[in-house]
Amino acid sequence: MSELLDIAFISGLIGATMRMATPIIFATLGEILSERAGVLNLGIEGIMLMGAMTGFLVTFSSGSIWLGVLAAAGVGMLLGLLMAFLAVYLGLSQHVSGLGITLFATGLAMFIYRLHFGSPTVPPIIQPFKQITIPLLSKIPVIGPGLFTQYSLTYIAWLLIPAISILLYRTKIGLKIRTVGENPVVADTVGVNVLLTRTLCLVAGGALMGVGGAFLTLAHQNMFLIDVIGGRGWVAIAMVIFGNWDPLKGAFGALIFGFLDGLQLRLQGMGIAISFHVFLMIPYLLTIVALISVSRKASVPAGLLKPYRREEKGG
Amino acid sequence: MIRLRLQKRKPLPAWAKIVIPVAAILVTLILSAIPILIAGGHFWKSYYYLFYGALGTRFNLLETFVKASPLLLTGLAVAFAFRAKFWNIGAEGQLLAGALAATVAGVHLGGVPTPLVLPLVIVAGFLAGGLWAVIPAILKTKLKVDDVVSTLLMNYVMIHIMGALLFGPLQQPGSSWPRSAAIIKAACYPILMPRSRFHMGILIALFAVFVIWFINQKTTFGYRSKAVGVNIRAAHFGGINTTSVIVWTALISGGLAGLAGVGELCAIQYRLIMDISPGYGYSGIVIAMLGNLHPVGVLFSSLFFSVIIVGAQTMSRMTGVPTYIAEVIQGMSLMVMLIFLLFTEYKIKVMKK
Numbered sequence: 001m002s003e004l005l006d007i008a009f010i011s012g013l014i015g016a017t018m019r020m021a022t023p024i025i026f027a028t029l030g031e032i033l034s035e036r037a038g039v040l041n042l043g044i045e046g047i048m049l050m051g052a053m054t055g056f057l058v059t060f061s062s063g064s065i066w067l068g069v070l071a072a073a074g075v076g077m078l079l080g081l082l083m084a085f086l087a088v089y090l091g092l093s094q095h096v097s098g099l100g101i102t103l104f105a106t107g108l109a110m111f112i113y114r115l116h117f118g119s120p121t122v123p124p125i126i127q128p129f130k131q132i133t134i135p136l137l138s139k140i141p142v143i144g145p146g147l148f149t150q151y152s153l154t155y156i157a158w159l160l161i162p163a164i165s166i167l168l169y170r171t172k173i174g175l176k177i178r179t180v181g182e183n184p185v186v187a188d189t190v191g192v193n194v195l196l197t198r199t200l201c202l203v204a205g206g207a208l209m210g211v212g213g214a215f216l217t218l219a220h221q222n223m224f225l226i227d228v229i230g231g232r233g234w235v236a237i238a239m240v241i242f243g244n245w246d247p248l249k250g251a252f253g254a255l256i257f258g259f260l261d262g263l264q265l266r267l268q269g270m271g272i273a274i275s276f277h278v279f280l281m282i283p284y285l286l287t288i289v290a291l292i293s294v295s296r297k298a299s300v301p302a303g304l305l306k307p308y309r310r311e312e313k314g315g
Numbered sequence: 316m317i318r319l320r321l322q323k324r325k326p327l328p329a330w331a332k333i334v335i336p337v338a339a340i341l342v343t344l345i346l347s348a349i350p351i352l353i354a355g356g357h358f359w360k361s362y363y364y365l366f367y368g369a370l371g372t373r374f375n376l377l378e379t380f381v382k383a384s385p386l387l388l389t390g391l392a393v394a395f396a397f398r399a400k401f402w403n404i405g406a407e408g409q410l411l412a413g414a415l416a417a418t419v420a421g422v423h424l425g426g427v428p429t430p431l432v433l434p435l436v437i438v439a440g441f442l443a444g445g446l447w448a449v450i451p452a453i454l455k456t457k458l459k460v461d462d463v464v465s466t467l468l469m470n471y472v473m474i475h476i477m478g479a480l481l482f483g484p485l486q487q488p489g490s491s492w493p494r495s496a497a498i499i500k501a502a503c504y505p506i507l508m509p510r511s512r513f514h515m516g517i518l519i520a521l522f523a524v525f526v527i528w529f530i531n532q533k534t535t536f537g538y539r540s541k542a543v544g545v546n547i548r549a550a551h552f553g554g555i556n557t558t559s560v561i562v563w564t565a566l567i568s569g570g571l572a573g574l575a576g577v578g579e580l581c582a583i584q585y586r587l588i589m590d591i592s593p594g595y596g597y598s599g600i601v602i603a604m605l606g607n608l609h610p611v612g613v614l615f616s617s618l619f620f621s622v623i624i625v626g627a628q629t630m631s632r633m634t635g636v637p638t639y640i641a642e643v644i645q646g647m648s649l650m651v652m653l654i655f656l657l658f659t660e661y662k663i664k665v666m667k668k
Contacts, residue, residue: 042463091321092653095402095463099600100649107642108350114637115354234467241461277478284471288460295460309321 007142013262014146018154019220020265021251021258023048025157026212027236028243028250029164030076030205035240036168037201038181038303039087042098045233046105047079047206048213053109055214056224057116059126068126069153069214076210077203079105084199091307102233110226129153129219151219153211160208165247177201181301184308194308209233231284238287242294245301253290257283321661331659336605336612339655340619343648350643356636368629369622375629377511381583383621384520385410385592388575389599390606390613391520391527396568398531398608400544401452401561405466406572407596408473409444413573414580415477416443418485418587421498421580432501437519437577444573445566447473452565456558470596474589481587495587504582516578521614523571528610530567540564572596601649607656620645 027044034041041047051072059068079101086097117124129151138148168174179187180197188194212232217224235257243250264279327335344362351361369379389406396403403409417440424432451469454460480486481493488496504515531537542550543560551557579591602620606612627641 086650086653090654090657092657096604096649096653099404100604100646100653103597103601104643104646104650107639107644107646111350111354111637111639111643114639231468231471234464234471238464238468241464275479275482277475277482281472281475281479284468284475288454288465288468288472291460291464292454292458295458298459 009266011142011146013259013266014143015149016146016262016265017255017259018147018150019258020261021255022151022154022157023212023215023220023232024236024239024254024257025161025251026153026208026215027233028239028254029157029160029247030208030212031236031240032168032205032243032245032247032250033164033177033201033208034080034205035304036181036245036301037177037198038184038301038306038308039083039198039202040094040098040237040305041080041083041202041205041209042095042237043079043083043101043105043206044098044209044236045229045231046102046109047076047209048216048229048233049109050075050079050105051210051213052217052228053113053213053224054210056126056217057112059218060124065127065129065218068218069211072210072214073207074210076206076208076213078206079210080202080204080206081199083206084202087307088195088198088202091309094305094307113224123223123225125222126218128222151215153215153219161247161251168247178301181303184303184306188308188310198308209236212236235283235287238291241298242287242290244294244299256290257287260286320664320666321657322664323660324662327659335655335659336615336652339652340648342655343644343651346651347640347644347647350640351634351636354634354636354640356630356634361630361634361636364630364633365626366622367626369626374511375625377508377513379618379621379625380517381512381514382625383617384514384517384578385575385595386598386602386620387520387614387617388523388571388578389595390602390617391523391610392568392571392575393599393603394606394608394610394613395527395531395540395571396448396564397603398544399540399561399564400547401455401564401568402463403448403451403466403565403568404463404600405448405451405469405569405596406575406599407592407594408466408470409447409569409572410576410579410592410596411470411473411477412447412569412576413440413444414576414587414591415473415480416440416573417502417577417580418495418498421502422485422496424502425499429501432499433504433581436498436502436581437574440573440577440580441570442573444576445568445570448565448569448572449562452562456561477587478589481589485587487586493589497586498581502581503585504578506582512582514578514582516574516582519574519578523574524610524614527571531610536560536563572599575599598645601645604649605652619648 027048031041031044054075055068055072058071059065083101086092087094131149131151134148138144176192176197180192180194184194216228239250239253242253260283264282267279268276348358368375370376392406393403417436420436420439424435451462451465454465455462485495487494507513539555539560542555543557547557575595584591602613602616605616623644624641627638630636631638
């Protein structure tokens, strides 16, 4: 009997790991795309919140959950474009532009939510995504049910990991992106449009961040709460560093965070006499520890944080 | 085809330093009218209630100063750190650390002579906030851990430390809410104006403006801190112990944020609650940037922010525009100010080809 419970526990934990890793994977991939092109996007936390809010609002109003996902991607793209305007075209400090976008987007998300829903005593809810069970694969003992009974967005996140990896390392576009991020002067010399490449990466990255946020209101939960992102954007920034700007390693980091997040949820549910705040703290604490372990040998894209202005070449 | 290029311009005259922020605020208010109008507010009426709500009566005016004091302290905290390019995004966590330490001191110092209590509470809050900022400073200098990320993540660690303590050892006996016992009377900031909440913390914050200005302009440390910010390699080769400078900068920066927490505890809430800060630490980042990292600039931008925050309450009551308009205006003002600052250094040149 206890063995059965253990298997149920492990299987449940695997499922929770996959779920909790999903928004981080989306956000990490989006941030990798931006940073590989040379732009640190600290707007991530705000973009995720706007994605979460927009996805929820559109799903609530239209009844179509996929329209919600699309809208979240769209709003992420717009905010990515705003980031590009500030940090790429005007060449403002990437740190400050990104934080500005996070603050602006956070305010805007709450403003629009209040405007639309007022302050109801019971938060409005939507019909969230249903989990999809993949036949046969989900029958694999122990790991099957957890891995293959998931939301469609989770499967998409997993497909995106190799896709972004191939894009970056195996295609001409990827080579352009990496060159722009490593050495914009060289990229410019060989005819790559540095500003456009950075803009497109920010826009595509913003879409991924928006969808990552929307996962939290459309699948993980069925409502929008103000603290729904809860620092997951910052965790994604940490995962980019932890993964050394590589999609596969970054996703691995996201998986570890998902595991810790899933574990703390399970442990809370078991009624252990330790404050749930201690469990909530663990993922953040271990993310910092993970950063400590990798930071000394991190290979930051050389062009990161540096605005590119043609007439100031080499300056 | 017409192309636009940014070109360096000659330094602007001194009056620009006044005109540019004022112009930026005006542009921000005009842009912020878009969400206000969408929310059904009327342009002149909304802004009338915004400013009336913040400045119109004696009580509201004093309340604007009450709100400005934590914003001023977190703004100074961020500005002082950013000047040395220590990217302290953790003022929120440092504020909470300060409030936490002040709570422990303020609840338990009953046996200490009364005049000593408040100084001890303040020092405890300053040190707790400072030390919470020193950790990421050491991680940055010794282990090359990115300070943006570490300070941000530590905010969440501190929130949960506070939660664990408020549900545990610090919880008010007999309460089921996450809140501490009330601090003792001797640990409360004196109220300086009758029939208001105008408290001693406001003077502390104003004094901090002077102290930071003095450190920046008149001390070797201020010079070194700036040198590290301008070019850390050059500072290192110039014989400055950059590690020590960054760690001390972090201590002062975090300490200022800690003082903001002390003020909210000892003058507003009188006991620690989870919602002790509605994000003052994050607003401090915008305030620091808006004030161009200069202490006097930070003073004015924190006042501007508290006008917006206090006034938004009245505006919301009278026009139905959600109070979150305050956050929208804050975010908007940063971006507008950044663009304005850029054009103090660059001009747009139209090139035809």
